[in-house]
Amino acid sequence: MQKVVCPGSFDPVTNGHIDVFKRASDISNEVVVAVLVNHSKAGLFTIEERVELIRESCKHLPKVTVETFDGLLVDFCRDRGVTAIVKGLRAVSDFDYELQMSQMNYQLGPVETLFVATNPLYSFLSSSLVREVARHGGDISTSVPKPVAQALKAKYQK
Numbered sequence: 406m407q408k409v410v411c412p413g414s415f416d417p418v419t420n421g422h423i424d425v426f427k428r429a430s431d432i433s434n435e436v437v438v439a440v441l442v443n444h445s446k447a448g449l450f451t452i453e454e455r456v457e458l459i460r461e462s463c464k465h466l467p468k469v470t471v472e473t474f475d476g477l478l479v480d481f482c483r484d485r486g487v488t489a490i491v492k493g494l495r496a497v498s499d500f501d502y503e504l505q506m507s508q509m510n511y512q513l514g515p516v517e518t519l520f521v522a523t524n525p526l527y528s529f530l531s532s533s534l535v536r537e538v539a540r541h542g543g544d545i546s547t548s549v550p551k552p553v554a555q556a557l558k559a560k561y562q563k
Contacts, residue, residue: 409489409519412439412478416448417553418459419535421527423466425493428521430468437487438463442475449536449560462550479514489517495528 429436463469474481507518539557
């Protein structure tokens with residue numbers, strides 16, 4: 406497989422995301438982590454901070470690059486020669502939404518979507534849950550890469 410994309414907001418990136426990136430890199434020549442710029446939603450981390458945290462967290466994955474995108478994912482894929490979208494699925498509830506997205510993307514693209522079942526170690530993880538635990542001073546050290554844990558601690562100490 407040539408080039409794939411793993412899209413998302415990644416606010417923040419979790420160990421579950423990193424696992425999907427690694428597994429995608431095992432089956433492709435290049436993985437582009439595409440950070441969505443959502444103008445209607447303010448995140449905890451800026452887009453620039455997210456990109457840097459992902460780059461820092463993926464240093465051990467040489468096939469992984471990080472970019473931002475705004476607009477339709479299929480346009481991003483077409484412009485960069487991406488052949489497939491890789492999405493991690495934590496639960497059946499994720500599948501309902503992701504199936505609709507994959508069908509729309511194929512109609513618009515066409516671009517294939519590959520679903521990767523989340524490693525059971527990370528099946529409960531979400532960025533919003535990690536933010537909530539970190540906000541209340543909980544231990545998130547096994548849920549996120551070290552740079553992300555440090556950045557969350559710094560954000561919530563302010």
